[in-house]
Amino acid sequence: MLYHVRMDVVIPSDMDAETLAKLKADEKALSQQLQAEGKWRHIWRLAGEYANFSIFDVESHEALHDIMMSLPLYPYMQVDVTPLLRHPSSIRSDDS
Numbered sequence: 001m002l003y004h005v006r007m008d009v010v011i012p013s014d015m016d017a018e019t020l021a022k023l024k025a026d027e028k029a030l031s032q033q034l035q036a037e038g039k040w041r042h043i044w045r046l047a048g049e050y051a052n053f054s055i056f057d058v059e060s061h062e063a064l065h066d067i068m069m070s071l072p073l074y075p076y077m078q079v080d081v082t083p084l085l086r087h088p089s090s091i092r093s094d095d096s
């Protein structure tokens with residue numbers, strides 16, 4: 001199942017630099033692991049914002065939920081999830 005996820009990150013202004021650097025490094029490592037596994041299919045930066053548009057390809061709502069809950073930056077994110085399905089007019093072979 002495919003999901004479009006928008007993540008907006010809001011870091012508290014009083015978070016110390018070392019904690020933030022560790023959170024970002026852990027988030028990057030997990031994100032890249034999930035991308036390598038094919039579960040996090042795309043990630044795009046929204047120009048000018050600390051936010052991304054991502055496409056996840058996972059087996060269920062529960063699987064997506066578990067991934068989102070596991071993200072180190074999740075406590076500092078506002079998340080918007082949209083389930084996707086193949087459009088009948090699509091000519092792409094890789095979008096389902």
Ligand SMILES: O=C(O)C[C@H]1C=CC(=O)O1
Pocket residue numbers: 007009027028029031050051052073
């Ligand atoms: O930077 C972000 O958009 C937030 C988060 C998502 C993946 C990652 O490495 O960080």
